[in-house]
Amino acid sequence: MALITIKNLGVTLGAPLFSQLDLAISPGDRIGIVAANGRGKSTLLKCIAGTLDATAGDISRSRGLRIGYVEQTVPPGLSEIPFHDALGHALPDEQAETEAWRIDVALDSLDVPPALRQLPIGRLSGGWQRLALLARVFVTDPDALLLDEPTNHLDLEKILRLETWLASLPREMPVLIASHDRAFLDATTNRTLFLRAEQSRMFSLPYSLARKALDEIDASEERRYQKDMKTAQQLRRQAAKLNNIGINSGSDLLTVKTKQIRQRAERLEDAARPAFQERSSGAIRLAHRGTHAKVLITLDNTTVETPQGGLLFRTGKQWICQGDRIVLLGRNGAGKSQLVNLIRTAIAEPEKSAAAIKATPSLALGYSDQTLAQLAENETPLATIIRRFEVGDQRARSLLAGAGFGIELQARPVGVLSGGQKSRLAMLVLRLTNPNFYLLDEPTNHLDIEGQEALESELTAQQTSCLLVSHDRSFVRAVGNRFWLIENRRLLEVDDPEAFFSSASER
Ligand SMILES: Nc1ncnc2c1ncn2[C@@H]1O[C@H](COP(=O)(O)OP(=O)(O)OP(=O)(O)O)[C@@H](O)[C@H]1O
Ligand SMILES: [Mg+2]
Known part of the structure; x- marks a missing residue:
């Protein structure tokens, strides 16, 4: 018997996102939801969770069903609250005392280190923030789970841990997962919904097999x-x-x-209906300004510390040269983002930098932060481009259109854009900065598969120089030509990332 029944569901937000969607969610279903950026995956999950009203159709839930919904981004107001307390707040008032044991069970089942349990959510790494959202939902003892891009910001070790955690849930608990991570979908789902504006397609197969079946039907x-x-x-x-x-x-x-x-x-x-044609969510392009300098950055045995001043590692003497595409590898908490921050400060605000890092004066930095904090939520995409760059209104509009922002999207506040649309806007900002060195922290988060591949080919085809942190195995393999591994408080140059990848899966 279905626990959730979706009939004839449709949502129009500016454009029709999906329509006439029928879906029965039954015990044991592990459903992957797949579509390009901005096509309505998060919107569908919100409808099922009951936080958004659909434009048409019905959703019925079996009586008393508790739905746990893990959003794509950290909801505002949560950053100041310590990890442990955030879980307590998630419990209904009448359960806060009697069911407090659930908090420790949730923290233990996700192997949350004791030191992190009292830290405010905003001070946790991106990966732990995602797991905190998951734990917050888990303490409410849901009967069904909705996960919106759960692997974003997670490092490989945590992705594998999440896979194991999902496998250990009661078999009958239905789980819906919106994701662009193909390997993760294959490992965790048994059905796949390809969400489309007119005729969505459902298969009782995990992603890769479902994709094949879909391609055959389309052909x-x-x-x-x-x-x-x-x-x-x-x-x-x-x-x-x-x-x-x-x-x-x-x-x-x-x-x-x-x-x-x-x-x-x-x-x-x-x-006669023409077969479905996947519309692109816009082009991702990067610029690359030349420089005569051969060595772009010198690390002179830089000391990398935690924000509290504890030693994480020392870099030794290292050079980043033109054409280097260096991937920074290391376990969670090894200090990858700390090093990225030190380098960023040394380039962008050298007067504030105490670190032993030297950047060549002709260096033009393109920096993308993991949380896309560089975008203002209440500004429109059009205003974002016009305020930062000396391009006229017309040029800004045509650049935005090329990046997938039609007239209507150009005028919406950034805050209501989908995760992938925000990432795509951040990529356009990067391009217009016209850098000769890119510093990228988890650049593929939120990007759909087409977007990830476009970014890969821009970085490699343009002979860019970059230092990047990424948990995405296929992206790292495609882009990196040097690999730095942080291990035992040292930074080592390794030939390829494979040993690191396999050690992550053994932990
Ligand atoms: N409150 C809102 N007001 C107007 N438009 C909105 C609102 N929320 C979402 N949208 C638009 O609806 C569309 C679908 O958004 P949604 O977040 O569901 O996409 P998604 O498939 O989850 O994309 P992604 O892969 O990037 O996460 C986007 O074009 C988005 O800009
Ligand atoms: Mg989404």
Whole structure:
């Protein structure tokens, strides 16, 4: 019996996101929700969670069903609250005392180190913030889970831990997961919904197999469409011929026949639907300003510390040269983001930097922060571009359109954009900064698969220089040409990331 039944559901937010969606969610379902950026995955989850009203259709939930919903981003107001207390606040008042044991169970089941339990959510790493949101929902003892891009910000070790955690949940508990992480979907789901504006498709298969089945259906629909259109054309030619003969011979019979053939052609043309064409969510392009300097950055045995001043590691003497695309590898908490911050400060605000880091004077930095804090939530994309760059209104509009922001999206506040749309805006800002060195912290978070591949090819094709942190195995393999591993309080150069990847899966 279905626990949640979705009938004829549709949402229009500016444009129709999805329509006539039917879905029965039953015990044991682990459903992946897949679509490009901005197509309505988060919107659908909000409808199911009951925090957003659909434009059309119904959702019925079985009586008393508790739905746990983990949002794509940290909700405002949570940053100041310590991890442990945030879980307590999630419990309903009447359970706060009697059910407090749930908090420790949730913290233990996610292996949260004791030192982190009293830290405010805002001071946790991006990965722990995501797990904190998950734990907050878990303490409420839900009967069904909705997870919106749960692997964003998680490092590889945590992704694997999350996979194990999901596998350990009661088998009957349905879980819906919106994600762009193919490997994660394959490991955690048994059904896949491809969300589409007109005809969404559901398969009782995990992602990769479902994708194959979908591609076959799309291809066979395209063949049928082409065949029907060809038949209709033939009928029309036949009708034209008969019409001529009919006129010349004055035969009523032929005129009637002509009409019938034309009607058949019309019926075929009306019924024929072209196969689904994936619309791109916009182009991702990067600029690359040249420089004559060969060495861009020198690390002179820099000391990297925690914000509290504890030693994390020392870099030794290191050089970042033009054309280097360095991936920083290391366990969570090893100090990757700390080093990125030190380098950023040394370049952007050298007067404030105490670290032994030297950047060449011609260095133009392109920096993207993991939380996209560089974007103002209440500003529109158009205002964001016009305020920062000396481009006129027209040029700003056409740049935005190229990046996937139609007229309507250009005028919405950044705060209501989908996660991927924000990332795409951040990429356009990066491009217009025209840097010669990129410092990127988890740049593929929120980007759909097409966007991830576009970023990969821009970074490699343009011979950019960059230092990046990423948990995405295929992205790291495609982009990196040097690898720095932080281990045992030292920074080591390694040939490739494979040993690190396999050690993460063993932990
Ligand atoms: N409150 C809102 N007002 C207007 N438009 C909105 C609002 N919330 C979302 N949208 C728009 O609805 C569309 C779908 O957004 P949604 O967040 O559901 O996408 P998504 O598929 O989850 O994308 P992503 O992969 O980037 O997370 C986007 O174009 C977004 O800008
Ligand atoms: Mg989303």
